[in-house]
Amino acid sequence: MKIIIKKDYDELSREAARIVKEAVQTKPDTVLGLATGSTPIGCYRELIKMHEEEGLDFSQVTSFNLDEYQGLPADHPQSYNYFMYENLFNRVNINPKNIFIPDGMTENVEKFSKEYEEKIKEAGGIDLQILGIGSDGHIGFNEPGTPLDSRTQLVKLAESTIEDNSRFFEKKEDVPRFAITMGPQTIFEAKKILLLASGENKAEAVAKLIEGPITPQITASVLQKHPNTIVILDEKAASKLKKHGRNSF
Numbered sequence: 680m681k682i683i684i685k686k687d688y689d690e691l692s693r694e695a696a697r698i699v700k701e702a703v704q705t706k707p708d709t710v711l712g713l714a715t716g717s718t719p720i721g722c723y724r725e726l727i728k729m730h731e732e733e734g735l736d737f738s739q740v741t742s743f744n745l746d747e748y749q750g751l752p753a754d755h756p757q758s759y760n761y762f763m764y765e766n767l768f769n770r771v772n773i774n775p776k777n778i779f780i781p782d783g784m785t786e787n788v789e790k791f792s793k794e795y796e797e798k799i800k801e802a803g804g805i806d807l808q809i810l811g812i813g814s815d816g817h818i819g820f821n822e823p824g825t826p827l828d829s830r831t832q833l834v835k836l837a838e839s840t841i842e843d844n845s846r847f848f849e850k851k852e853d854v855p856r857f858a859i860t861m862g863p864q865t866i867f868e869a870k871k872i873l874l875l876a877s878g879e880n881k882a883e884a885v886a887k888l889i890e891g892p893i894t895p896q897i898t899a900s901v902l903q904k905h906p907n908t909i910v911i912l913d914e915k916a917a918s919k920l921k922k923h924g925r926n927s928f
């Protein structure tokens with residue numbers, strides 16, 4: 680894993696966008712794996728700016744989103760589908776036919792999940808996967824205890840995730856209890872991975888991701904074995920690292 684520590688969220692976002700831009704320019708039909716949550720919003724904002732000001736072209740890009748709440752229709756303001764259109768897709772020239780997001784309303788999750796995996800394969804695999812990290816060390820919605828070799832499936836959200844994500848809903852009871860998510864194995868197969876973490880509340884998860892053992896209790900830790908992962912942190916998210924001090928980079 681390559682660790683990059685930036686001063687703050689804005690710098691982190693600019694660095695992340697620079698890496699995505701490079702991927703899209705080098706391979707215009709890049710397959711991106713995309714994440715939701717508040718962390719990648721700054722990166723998406725930068726990409727929109729690059730599209731508007733420099734003509735960064737997304738017309739041949741394909742995207743696969745990591746996860747979606749079960750039971751929320753695509754037009755629900757808290758669905759990840761809605762999030763992606765609001766924060767990126769509506770503002771760049773990606774072809775809607777090339778956008779794939781798990782369907783939170785599917786009646787046959789198992790079939791859907793298999794087909795989602797198939798589609799990723801048919802697209803040639805994910806070239807660059809963007810990730811955030813949950814405060815319990817999850818990637819996607821792969822909560823502690825998820826086997827590291829599992830693939831896209833329906834999962835039950837951990838109490839801490841429901842608590843964390845309740846800030847986006849009117850009340851905690853409104854947060855869905857289940858979600859469809861790419862599995863750690865699906866994520867691991869991406870050719871390149873870019874994990875972003877910002878703020879003090881991620882510092883512990885980040886320390887475990889980078890310096891702890893590889894364990895299903897911290898699903899992000901599987902990335903320690905990945906040959907091409909970049910972790911971009913701001914100083915607060917990096918504050919609990921022991922070996923990777925600020926000066927080592």
Ligand code: GLP
Binds near residue numbers: 746814
């Ligand atoms: C959710 C998403 C994850 C995301 C995490 C952290 O659980 N499923 O993909 O990384 O939230 O979100 P935030 O970036 O808002 O802290």
